[in-house]
Amino acid sequence: MTAQPAEGNTSRHGSGATEVDVVVVGAGFAGMYQLYRLREAGFSTVVLEAADDVGGTWYWNRYPGARCDILTVDYSYSWDPELQQEWTWSERYATQPEILRYAQFVADKHDLRRDIRFGTRVEGAVWNDDRWTIRTDTGDEFRAQHYVMATGCLSVPKVPDIEGTERFEGEVYFTSSWPHDGVDFTGKRVAVIGTGSSGIQSIPIIAEQADQLTVFQRTPNFSFPAHNGTIADERLEEYRRDPVAYRQAARESSIGVPGERPELSALQVSDDERRSAYEQVWRTGELAELAPFNDIQTNPEANDTLRRFVHDKIREIVDDPEVAELLCPTDHYALTKRPCLDTNYFQTYNLPHVRLVDLHARPIGTITETGIDLGGSSPEHLDVDAIVFATGFDAMTGAIVGVDITGRDGITLRDAWADGPMTYLGLMTVGFPNLHMITGPGSPSVLSNMMVSIEQHVDLITDLLEHLRDNDLRTIEPTPLAQERWVQHVNEFADLTLAPTADSWYMGANVPGKPRVFLPYIGGVGRYRKICDEVVERGHLGFVLDGPDGRQVINDGVIHPLKADVALVLEVMAEMGLPPIETLPVPDAREFITVSNAVRPPGPEVGEIVDGTLPGADGSELTYRLYRPTTPGPHPVVAYFHGGGWVLGDHASDDPLCRDLCDRSGAVIVSVGYRHAPEARFPAAADDGLAAASWIAEHAEELGGIPGQLAVAGWSAGANVATVTAQQALLAGGPSIVGQVLLNPVTDCDMSRPSYVDNAEGYMLTKAMMEWFWDHYCDPEDRAHPKASPLRADDLSGLPPAMVVTSQFDPLRDEGDAYAAALAAAGVPVRHLQCEGHTHTSLGAVDVVVTGTDARAEMADALRGFFHASVPA
Ligand code: N01
Numbered sequence: 001m002t003a004q005p006a007e008g009n010t011s012r013h014g015s016g017a018t019e020v021d022v023v024v025v026g027a028g029f030a031g032m033y034q035l036y037r038l039r040e041a042g043f044s045t046v047v048l049e050a051a052d053d054v055g056g057t058w059y060w061n062r063y064p065g066a067r068c069d070i071l072t073v074d075y076s077y078s079w080d081p082e083l084q085q086e087w088t089w090s091e092r093y094a095t096q097p098e099i100l101r102y103a104q105f106v107a108d109k110h111d112l113r114r115d116i117r118f119g120t121r122v123e124g125a126v127w128n129d130d131r132w133t134i135r136t137d138t139g140d141e142f143r144a145q146h147y148v149m150a151t152g153c154l155s156v157p158k159v160p161d162i163e164g165t166e167r168f169e170g171e172v173y174f175t176s177s178w179p180h181d182g183v184d185f186t187g188k189r190v191a192v193i194g195t196g197s198s199g200i201q202s203i204p205i206i207a208e209q210a211d212q213l214t215v216f217q218r219t220p221n222f223s224f225p226a227h228n229g230t231i232a233d234e235r236l237e238e239y240r241r242d243p244v245a246y247r248q249a250a251r252e253s254s255i256g257v258p259g260e261r262p263e264l265s266a267l268q269v270s271d272d273e274r275r276s277a278y279e280q281v282w283r284t285g286e287l288a289e290l291a292p293f294n295d296i297q298t299n300p301e302a303n304d305t306l307r308r309f310v311h312d313k314i315r316e317i318v319d320d321p322e323v324a325e326l327l328c329p330t331d332h333y334a335l336t337k338r339p340c341l342d343t344n345y346f347q348t349y350n351l352p353h354v355r356l357v358d359l360h361a362r363p364i365g366t367i368t369e370t371g372i373d374l375g376g377s378s379p380e381h382l383d384v385d386a387i388v389f390a391t392g393f394d395a396m397t398g399a400i401v402g403v404d405i406t407g408r409d410g411i412t413l414r415d416a417w418a419d420g421p422m423t424y425l426g427l428m429t430v431g432f433p434n435l436h437m438i439t440g441p442g443s444p445s446v447l448s449n450m451m452v453s454i455e456q457h458v459d460l461i462t463d464l465l466e467h468l469r470d471n472d473l474r475t476i477e478p479t480p481l482a483q484e485r486w487v488q489h490v491n492e493f494a495d496l497t498l499a500p501t502a503d504s505w506y507m508g509a510n511v512p513g514k515p516r517v518f519l520p521y522i523g524g525v526g527r528y529r530k531i532c533d534e535v536v537e538r539g540h541l542g543f544v545l546d547g548p549d550g551r552q553v554i555n556d557g558v559i560h561p562l563k564a565d566v567a568l569v570l571e572v573m574a575e576m577g578l579p580p581i582e583t584l585p586v587p588d589a590r591e592f593i594t595v596s597n598a599v600r601p602p603g604p605e606v607g608e609i610v611d612g613t614l615p616g617a618d619g620s621e622l623t624y625r626l627y628r629p630t631t632p633g634p635h636p637v638v639a640y641f642h643g644g645g646w647v648l649g650d651h652a653s654d655d656p657l658c659r660d661l662c663d664r665s666g667a668v669i670v671s672v673g674y675r676h677a678p679e680a681r682f683p684a685a686a687d688d689g690l691a692a693a694s695w696i697a698e699h700a701e702e703l704g705g706i707p708g709q710l711a712v713a714g715w716s717a718g719a720n721v722a723t724v725t726a727q728q729a730l731l732a733g734g735p736s737i738v739g740q741v742l743l744n745p746v747t748d749c750d751m752s753r754p755s756y757v758d759n760a761e762g763y764m765l766t767k768a769m770m771e772w773f774w775d776h777y778c779d780p781e782d783r784a785h786p787k788a789s790p791l792r793a794d795d796l797s798g799l800p801p802a803m804v805v806t807s808q809f810d811p812l813r814d815e816g817d818a819y820a821a822a823l824a825a826a827g828v829p830v831r832h833l834q835c836e837g838h839t840h841t842s843l844g845a846v847d848v849v850v851t852g853t854d855a856r857a858e859m860a861d862a863l864r865g866f867f868h869a870s871v872p873a
Helices: 027-038 080-086 096-109 197-209 233-242 243-252 271-284 300-317 322-327 450-470 480-496 525-537 562-577 586-598 655-665 684-698 715-731 754-758 769-779 811-823 850-870
Strands: 019-023 044-049 122-128 131-137 141-149 171-174 191-192 213-215 224-226 338-343 354-358 363-369 370-373 379-382 385-391 404-406 435-437 476-478 543-546 552-555 608-615 620-629 636-641 669-674 705-714 740-743 802-809 832-838
Touching: 019 131, 027 044, 027 096, 027 450, 044 141, 044 322, 044 385, 080 096, 131 705, 191 197, 197 338, 224 271, 233 243, 243 450, 243 525, 271 300, 322 385, 322 476, 363 552, 370 832, 404 562, 435 450, 450 476, 450 525, 476 480, 480 562, 562 832, 562 850, 608 684, 620 655, 636 684, 636 715, 636 850, 655 669, 655 850, 669 684, 684 705, 684 715, 705 850, 715 740, 740 850, 754 811, 802 811, 811 832, 832 850
Parallel strands: 019 044, 019 141, 122 404, 141 435, 171 385, 191 213, 191 385, 213 354, 224 338, 636 669, 636 705, 705 740, 740 802, 802 832
Antiparallel strands: 122 131, 131 141, 363 370, 370 379, 476 543, 543 552, 608 620, 620 669
């Protein structure tokens, strides 16, 4: 089976090194497909592989019970349509031998082995003279323009960190490098250390053979029955009906397997409905189906419903209640560590010769010549004949930094990644030109069906290499900005979920001393693919491409600059296909806002909410809603003006934001229902602002406020009313206003600023909508009046100190920025917060857009500061 690459593919360098266009490291599924594509594209390529044959992880992990846990119909190449006809899987979840045979079949069919050097391990790689020089343990050297790491995410076993391992005189096995001719445990006393996927798959089979089996468990895991067997006809049917559409659905999905995204919250349904959904999960036995509700990965309470369901199942299956309790995972949320699929795993603990040792209660003291010494309150020595280490891998980065890689200017990858991997899209890293990673950290990789992610990366890399060649360019490397912001995006996405709370290998937490960073991209393969496609479409955004003679194509920039949760909200809104507000009659638009507001999270509890009325500028009654803090009063008071373009909304429509401001600032918030256009056009809203502020100032004590401690605040058109109120109060000689907090304010009627152009159509508030608002509110000839466009006031000096918050993807951004600058120029103390990655609506989305929390906290902090400064010393 072993083959050597044909010399025809390579040439000799003067130094003795073999010259090729591309060196690929690893001949697993990634390296094999990469070789195929590069060959097809006409690049001379050598694949270096430490093993004696193809297969990668499936070559090494031959432990009993090893199989895939993605349905085999999904876990197979899609790039060779014939292959899909020629190969038939025998089971839902194929065994390791069958998957290895599949890899070998592909290698034979495409004659891949002729370009693979087996038994060859890469020891080091150095970038110089625009090429990589790659050194192997066989003493060979290769020089290549491109170096592709197809080294797998779970290929470097974790070094055993248990004292005395080397002293043991019995048999020692690692699930990650199992003997090729198998192991017979018949009649033996066996210890298995580790209860991750490898342990959970192998334990039931080892138990069938062994005389005694002791399982050493540090952390119990979530495992679901695999229900292995023949592939369900309906699934095959679905695939056969339209393989192209089926594969495309996988590529656009969340984890690389076709399926619907759940729409309901686990907390939104009845106990019976929830239970029946989880029973279905238990019956289905598919990783892609484990989270039947949309908040399992994000909401602790929702997650707990699944966690308790699994605990109940374990208690039903396992006879001994004490053992059952030990097997119930309680120290991490469900699905935050890699969940497992098993065949009779929990049932195995009902066998009389199987024992579970809880390493938290009884830690391993040391391994001795004959067995294992347990510590804890009742020390014990266990004699065993064989120890199986199922202790996992130095995942995702181990195989990459395990090789000595030196990039530009002598920098090593190990140093560059000392605080965790830094990549752009999980594909490349700054300082290491032409070094490509397949399913590297920062890409969906291990959170997906690997076949789908591998194929996407191989296609991307190959297309990139062709682009360089076709354009006479020699090197490609990400820009520092693009990389920094991608890493930030990956972290922000992970932080939206419960995943970083677990001590998992996703976090590098299983390897002592490894930086604690969430390694894969959790945004899903569909979203990730779109991002990569956009990078390419936008001229390889975020990359520098170098040609001969110093020619450079620099396309610096940030892909996906929206905050992760902001992007998610926009996606959900887009999927709903809602009509643009400005196309609706005003009553329908108002109704639409009321209905949408009804389903948002309510915001934090406050001490009290009181609804009342106050007189408007024309003597009519205006509604208000007062939010009182939980702390004893009296409190300072904020007159708050809601958003809605002077047309929509009411005193209660910014409820969550008002609660949040009240809770964080410790001030009474009085949200005013000022008159709306088109019924009451300009300057009704502006005049009502002043009337309301005056009334609130006069009635401060009655409202539970501190007289003289009044600030104004508002969002959007409400922020316009707030600052116009501050201006009018100054002109009118009262009321006294100690500060103003303006969130994404309308300050001017000019729509030609770049923010209007850049964000004209994109992010909830569009230019068309602003035109609709202005048209309803104000005649064109009045728009330049400072009561409509406060930026145009002749003199801003003497206004109360301000906090102005603007958002990057908001048409109103530039006029907000201009107002902050104008206030500052007029000598007004200004705190100006420019929020990157946010839209006009995102910062106010309390408990939805968590990345807006800091900005909201700063707004409250600003209010506290105004009140504090206004108290006479
Ligand atoms: O490794 P793991 P794995 N003393 O890290 C324990 C894929 N895979 O090889 O959780 C005692 O999950 C460790 O305990 P703790 C799949 O992605 C897929 O099982 O760190 N115990 C844990 O219980 C999977 O997630 C398939 O507290 C020690 C276990 O060892 C990934 O590979 C099959 C210890 C390690 O579990 C890794 O799985 C197999 C110590 N010193 C694997 N050190 C498929 O089905 C570690 N442990 C496709």
